Amino acid sequence: MAALRSIDTPTVCNALEAIDDRFRTAGFSTKPFVCADPRLPPIVGYARTARISARQKPADEPAALRERRLGYYRSIEDGPQPSIVVIEDTDPEPGFGAFWGEVNSAIHKGLNCLGVITNGSIRDLDDIAPDFQLLAGIVGPSHAWVSIADFGSPVSVHGLKVEPGDLLHADQHGVAVIPHELAEEVPFVADRLTRREAVILEAARAPGFTADKLAAAWGKADDIH
Numbered sequence: 273m274a275a276l277r278s279i280d281t282p283t284v285c286n287a288l289e290a291i292d293d294r295f296r297t298a299g300f301s302t303k304p305f306v307c308a309d310p311r312l313p314p315i316v317g318y319a320r321t322a323r324i325s326a327r328q329k330p331a332d333e334p335a336a337l338r339e340r341r342l343g344y345y346r347s348i349e350d351g352p353q354p355s356i357v358v359i360e361d362t363d364p365e366p367g368f369g370a371f372w373g374e375v376n377s378a379i380h381k382g383l384n385c386l387g388v389i390t391n392g393s394i395r396d397l398d399d400i401a402p403d404f405q406l407l408a409g410i411v412g413p414s415h416a417w418v419s420i421a422d423f424g425s426p427v428s429v430h431g432l433k434v435e436p437g438d439l440l441h442a443d444q445h446g447v448a449v450i451p452h453e454l455a456e457e458v459p460f461v462a463d464r465l466t467r468r469e470a471v472i473l474e475a476a477r478a479p480g481f482t483a484d485k486l487a488a489a490w491g492k493a494d495d496i497h
Contacts, residue, residue, distance in 0.1 A: 275459035276316045276450070279466075281443045284450065287461040291454060301446035302431030305389070308397060308406035310444040315386040315405050317356040319438040320348050321427045324392060325362050326369025326418035337419055344423040348383045355385045356442065358434045360427035361392030367409045369416025374399035377406070389440070389447050391429045407442060468493035 276284070281300075288295035322344055330337055348355055357380060361367060372388055373396035380388070380401075387405030388394075393412035400406065409430070426435050432447060434440070439450045450458060475481060475489035 273316055276441060276455070277314055279459065279462050280314055281441050281445045281448055283462045283466065284441045284448050284458060286465050287458045288448065288450070288454065290461050290465060291457060299451075300432060300448045301389075301429070303391075305407035305430065305446060306394070306409065306411055307444040308394060308400055308408070312403060312405050312443075314441060314443040315356060316439070316441050317354040317386045318352040319434050319436055319440050320351070320355045320357050320385070320423070321359070321425060321434060321436050322357065322423035323360045323362050323421045323425070323427060324371050324418055325421055326371075326392075326416040327363045327365065329417045330419045332419075340423075341420055344420050345379065345383065347423055348380060348385055351437065353384045355383075356440045357385055357388045357390075358427055358429055358440070359388060359390040359392060360429050361390060361409070362421060366391045367393035367412055369393070369414055369418035370395040370412050371415070371418045371420075372406055372408065373415070374401075377401040377404045380404065387442065389429055389434075389442060405442065407444075407447065464496060468496050471496070 285300055288299060348357065359371060370393040372390065372394040377400045381404045389407045391409040393410045394406045394408040395411065395413055397411065424436055426433060434449065439452055439455055441448050441450055471493045472489045475485050
């Protein structure tokens with residue numbers, strides 16, 4: 273986990289592509305997020321999932337809504353840690369009402385959650401719990417009628433399908449799913465790719481760079497294993 277946290281999400285995607293080219297078209301978000309704090313380091317954790325809506329007043333009684341929300345919070349507390357929440361906003365206009373702000377970021381951080389990935393909205397940007405990351409569809413002012421429809425089922429957010437328990441890697445660029453069986457391999461492959469890139473970058477940034485020098489750098493990079 274520490275090794276994965278030391279690299280950014282694009283590098284994780286590069287490593288997965290090098291391991292298996294099926295990851296060139298799957299396993300990563302494909303639409304841009306609003307990142308609450310781009311300065312935060314990458315987060316790596318196990319997915320907890322839920323679906324929300326906010327446009328219409330819920331038909332359920334308040335007591336039932338509270339019990340469902342408590343069950344959701346208990347799902348964050350249970351299972352492998354640390355967690356990252358992935359919430360799919362199912363409204364026709366995702367983000368009409370924000371589930372995320374000062375209070376929910378504090379609650380989730382207290383339950384050992386590192387952050388949220390959602391196509392919905394976020395608010396209270398100046399009061400978000402410290403070091404808690406939010407990647408969202410939009411920023412909005414109101415929570416409207418936001419409520420949890422269900423939790424613990426597969427969700428889809430910004431082109432990425434996520435199952436409960438998936439190992440996620442996320443930063444300001446987006447999010448990737450790391451198959452559990454590849455988790456230990458990814459940092460080693462990422463290191464090799466980074467060392468190869470360093471040879472090319474050194475050549476490109478040196479005075480008198482030419483296409484011939486690029487070709488030579490490519491050759492040196494290919495020799496790094």
